[in-house]
Amino acid sequence: MECVFGLVGDGFVIVASDTSAVNSILVHKTNEDKIMKLDSHKFVAASGESGDRVQFTEYIQKNVALYQFRNGIPLTTAAAANFTRGELATALRKNPYMVNILLAGHDKETGPSLYYIDYIATLHKVDKGAFGYGSFFCLSLMDRHYHSGMSVEEAIELVDKCIKEIQSRLVVAPPNFVIKIVDRDGAREYAWRESVKDTPTAQPEALGV
Amino acid sequence: MSRRYDSRTTIFSPEGRLYQVEYAMEAIGNAGSAIGILSKDGVVLVGEKKVTSKLLQTSTSTEKMYKIDDHLACAVAGIMSDANILINTARIQAQRYTFSYQEPMPVEQLVQSLCDTKQGYTQFGGLRPFGVSFLFAGWDKNYGFQLYMSDPSGNYAGWKAGAIGANNQAAQSMLKQDYKDEITREEAVQLALKVLSKTMDSTSLTSEKLELAEVFLSPSGNVKYQVCSPDALSKLLVKFGLTQPAAETS
Numbered sequence: 001m002e003c004v005f006g007l008v009g010d011g012f013v014i015v016a017s018d019t020s021a022v023n024s025i026l027v028h029k030t031n032e033d034k035i036m037k038l039d040s041h042k043f044v045a046a047s048g049e050s051g052d053r054v055q056f057t058e059y060i061q062k063n064v065a066l067y068q069f070r071n072g073i074p075l076t077t078a079a080a081a082n083f084t085r086g087e088l089a090t091a092l093r094k095n096p097y098m099v100n101i102l103l104a105g106h107d108k109e110t111g112p113s114l115y116y117i118d119y120i121a122t123l124h125k126v127d128k129g130a131f132g133y134g135s136f137f138c139l140s141l142m143d144r145h146y147h148s149g150m151s152v153e154e155a156i157e158l159v160d161k162c163i164k165e166i167q168s169r170l171v172v173a174p175p176n177f178v179i180k181i182v183d184r185d186g187a188r189e190y191a192w193r194e195s196v197k198d199t200p201t202a203q204p205e206a207l208g209v
Numbered sequence: 210m211s212r213r214y215d216s217r218t219t220i221f222s223p224e225g226r227l228y229q230v231e232y233a234m235e236a237i238g239n240a241g242s243a244i245g246i247l248s249k250d251g252v253v254l255v256g257e258k259k260v261t262s263k264l265l266q267t268s269t270s271t272e273k274m275y276k277i278d279d280h281l282a283c284a285v286a287g288i289m290s291d292a293n294i295l296i297n298t299a300r301i302q303a304q305r306y307t308f309s310y311q312e313p314m315p316v317e318q319l320v321q322s323l324c325d326t327k328q329g330y331t332q333f334g335g336l337r338p339f340g341v342s343f344l345f346a347g348w349d350k351n352y353g354f355q356l357y358m359s360d361p362s363g364n365y366a367g368w369k370a371g372a373i374g375a376n377n378q379a380a381q382s383m384l385k386q387d388y389k390d391e392i393t394r395e396e397a398v399q400l401a402l403k404v405l406s407k408t409m410d411s412t413s414l415t416s417e418k419l420e421l422a423e424v425f426l427s428p429s430g431n432v433k434y435q436v437c438s439p440d441a442l443s444k445l446l447v448k449f450g451l452t453q454p455a456a457e458t459s
Contacts, residue, residue, distance in 0.1 A: 071318055073351050079310035086309055109350065 001172045002047040003134020004034065005162060006102045006114050007142060008127045009150040012183035013104035013112045014190070015045040016159050018134065018174035030176045030196055038064050039074055040186050041106045044084075047131045048099035048119060056097045060084050077105030081115035081123060089121035100131040106182050133172065137165040152181070156190070163193055229338055230331050233361035236287060236340040242374030243273055243284035244405055245344035246388070247356040248397040251425030252346035254284040255401040257374070257409055258418050271436055274422040278303040280313050280432040281347035282424055286374030287361075288340040295339060299323050316347035320357045320365050328363030338362070342373040346424045348432045354424070370400075376408040383407065394425060399449050406451045414451050416442040 001022070006015035021032040035045040036057045044060065046053045063083070068074050075083065081103045091097050096119065103115040116122070116129040128146050130138040145158050159179055167173045177193040222228060241259035245252065256273035272289075276282045277299045285292040302322045306314035323343070330338045338361045345357040358373060359365040370388045372380035383404045392400070398421065406414045421437035437445070446452045 071315065073315065075310070076312065079312045082311040083309055 001134075001170070001174070002132035003130070003138065003166055003170075003174060003177075004045045004047040004100070004102055004132055005130035005134065005138040005142070005159075006045060006104055006128070007146060007150070007155060007158065008112050008114045009152060009155045011106075011112060012152060012155075012181055013043075013106065013114050014152075014155050014159060014179060014181050015043055015102055015104050015114075016163070016177055016179045017045050017047070018132075019176045019178050019192075020174040021050060030174070030194075033178060035178060035180050036061060037187050038080060038103075038105075039068065041074070041182055042077060042080060043104045043180055043182055043187050045102040045104070045180075046099050048097070052097040053099050056088075056099050057101075060087065063087075076107050076110070077103065077113045077115070078107075078110070078125075080105065081117065081125075085117050085121050085123040088117065088119065092119075092121055102129055102131065104182050104187075106184055106187075108184075112183065133170060134162070134166045137169055138162045141165055160193070167195070227331060227362075230362045233287075233338045233340045234342075237342045237361070237374060238377070240286045240288075240374045241273065242372060242376055242380060242405065242408060243286050243344055244370070244372045244380055244384070244401045245284060245346055245356045245358070245368070246370045246384070246392070246397040246401050247346075247354055247368070248392045248394045250354075251394040251397070251423055252348075252354050252356050253394060253397040253401050254282065254344060254346050254420075254422045254424075255398075255405050256284050256286075256420040257405060258420060270438075271420050271422065273420050274436060276434050277319065277345075278307075278313060279434070280349060280424070281316055281319060281345065282422060282434045283346070284344040284373075284422070286342045286377075291339045292341045292343075295323055295326065295341060295343075298326060313349065315349045315351060316345065316355045317352070317357070317367070319347075320345050320359060324359050324363045324365045326363075327359065327361060331362055344371055344373055346422075348424055348426065372404070372408075375410070380404050380408045394423065398423070398445065402446065402449055402451055414446060416440075416446065419446075421445075 002018055004017045015035055017034040019032050020030050021028040035043055038044055038061050044057050046057050064075055064080055098119050100119055101117040106112045114126055116124040116126045128142045141162050163177050175196040179190045181190040241257040243256040245254050273285050275296050303314045303319055327339050330336050343359045348354050356368050357365050358368050358371040370384040387400055416439040419442060421442055423435050425433055427433045
């Protein structure tokens with residue numbers, strides 16, 4: 001089942017997420033990227049009802065882009081997090097979105113930051129956070145091993161510890177994970193941790209097209 | 210001829226003009242003037258109080274300067290009742306932005322939103338435009354100190370020094386002559402008071418006829434809007450040699 005987690009290091013934020021698209025007892029695919037790039041220096045890692053997740057994160061992404069077009073300046077991570085929270089809070093009393101979000105970003109003035117936003121519109125600025133069944137393991141591991149000012153290598157080592165623990169202790173552990181990083185140079189993919197690969201689809205030539 | 214076109218704000222005259230908008234600007238030309246100057250370490254606003262009847266009770270310390278948010282203030286020239294409406298919407302916009310983003314609203318965005326409202330009244334049905342010009346002084350983290358000037362048509366632009374209201378053209382050309390880049394806030398106050406003293410109709414310059422407000426950063430790094438008290442203003446006028454009758458021959 002779903003596992004999304006992230007932590008703030010020295011000048012960067014790392015977010016990791018499972019990549020399974022699941023319906024009931026069925027796994028549809030194992031390479032679904034649940035970490036969306038909001039703008040050049042922001043990520044939203046989301047878990048929850050998959051339709052809601054895509055709809056809501058895209059809505060936020062497009063609004064952040066619109067803001068930048070209209071005003072010529074990007075939103076800060078704090079402003080984007082508060083905006084996201086506001087949208088969730090408004091939706092909560094009408095047609096709530098079942099999404100939990102970790103919003104990671106890097107700003108010139110304030111440096112790296114990570115925000116925890118759950119589906120009932122709670123907002124917290126955190127150093128480390130997690131959602132989903134995986135959070136039971138990630139949170140305790142991060143409580144034990146996290147310290148402020150971690151280097152990228154230390155942070156990745158901790159992320160790998162979390163993934164390993166999830167895969168060895170969780171009954172419904174997802175096979176694959178994606179790890180992304182955001183620092184002053186921007187938001188980018190860092191690595192995948194794959195234990196199964198989707199079988200490659202047949203090439204057009206093989207089908208005789 | 211123009212009677213056919215100037216009764217409606219929404220219609221162009223054959224020469225391509227919008228008479229109502231031009232009349233609104235004319236109305237502002239009769240109002241008490243205001244001057245704004247951008248300096249290295251702050252923005253200065255000076256205004257002329259027009260009505261000084263002995264009987265008039267001045268309830269507030271300022272009648273031309275309005276604080277819109279902690280980091281933003283404006284000076285007004287024109288019809289005050291119109292201005293009150295716009296200032297109210299500006300304050301609402303600023304608070305709404307803070308509610309959404311938990312951050313102060315960038316200065317240009319607020320100016321733009323207000324000018325959108327103004328523009329609307331030059332285009333949509335049968336209403337008259339707002340007879341108000343503004344000078345906005347503010348600070349934000351992206352562009353630092355800023356000064357904007359807007360008119361009834363909804364146009365706005367950023368300025369280093371600007372004047373609105375009566376004699377604004379004369380004031381503007383004096384500012385153009387005397388403004389220097391790298392001007393300090395204190396020098397800006399002096400320049401603003403000097404220009405206003407020369408463009409005002411009245412012969413003697415006193416603190417009752419003037420208002421002075423500044424936006425600057427306090428030593429702790431917070432933005433501050435400060436209105437100069439009448440006593441301090443009187444002292445400034447003496448210091449800059451603007452109270453001697455000889456000083457204000459124009």
